[in-house]
Amino acid sequence: MHWVYLAIATVFEILFALSANASKGFTKLWPTVLTLVIGAGGTFFLSLALRRLDVGVGYAIWTGLGSVGIVLLGSLVFKEKLDWRKALGIAVVIVGVIGLELSGV
Amino acid sequence: MTASSTELEQQAAASGDTSAKGWAILLVAGIFEIGYAVSVGGTKGFTNLGWSLSAVVFFFLTVFTLTLALKHLDVGVGYAVWTGIGASGAAVVSAFVFDQPLTPVRILWLAVIIAGVISIKLFSGPKYATADEAAGQ
Known part of the structure; x- marks a missing residue:
């Protein structure tokens, strides 16, 4: 079940980044409020x-x-x-997560 | 010639100051992020009041200081850098605070994940987006 919670938290984290970006450094009110609500959900x-x-x-x-x-x-x-450097970063993260999981966390 | 090189030096000194300030704030933001991660771990699903308050306070502190640092x-x-400090610090501090094991194998895979995240973040900045546009891609 903890993997499901972690997956939901990850979705919140992605929405948090989008919303924080839309708040333009927390200078726009409603995107800022939305960002804080999403941050609370993710946490x-x-x-x-x-x-x-x-x-x-x-x-x-x-x-x-x-x-x-x-x-x-x-x-x-x-x-x-x-770009390929970001793609490489993605591959490295996934290898790390799988490695961590296989090593029995 | 002399005037312009002095000007350049002044500009360099000014931007050096700004970025030194930015790095100092970022370091603090990274430490707040460690506090956030460790506190969230301690809340046990927000059933522990002390850790929950600590998590909320660190959440605001880390978001505020990170936003400030990124202006510089x-x-x-x-x-x-912020993610790197946060993720490695969270593993080390929680090993001490919650007595959670930090085995060599675990350190290896954590380092792999953190390296991947750092490289994603490094090449996700607006600088790279503009560089691509300038190159006509």
Whole structure:
């Protein structure tokens, strides 16, 4: 179940980045409010995941998959260029998450 | 000639100051992020009041200081360093605070994930978006 919580927290993390970006450095009111609400939601689900996962492990996977999701969303939805260095970063994060999982976390 | 080189030196000194300030704030933001991660771990699904309050306070502190630091720094580089401090610090501090194991194998895979995140953040800054546009891609 903690993996489900971590997945939900990761989706919140991706939405958080989009919303924070739209708030233009927290100078626009409603995007700022939305960003804070999303931040609270993400934090809550992360805390549920961390009941089972150790903090260092859960946090790294959360940040890692969040970063991957942000880049993929930017590329697929917003048509941003996915250069090879970002693609390599995505591959490295995924290898790390799988390695961590296989080593029995 | 003399005037313009003095001007350049002044500009360099000024931007050096700004970025030194930016780095100092970013370091503080990274430490707040460690506090956030460790606190969220301690809340046990927000059932522990002390850790929950700590998580909320650190959340605002880290967001505020990161936003401030990124006004002085390259956004891609700033995010990369902040995430690196946060993720590695969270693993080390939680090992001490919650007595969670930090085995060599775990350190290896955490380092791999953190390296990947740093490289994603480094090459996600607006500088790279503009560079691509300038290159006509």
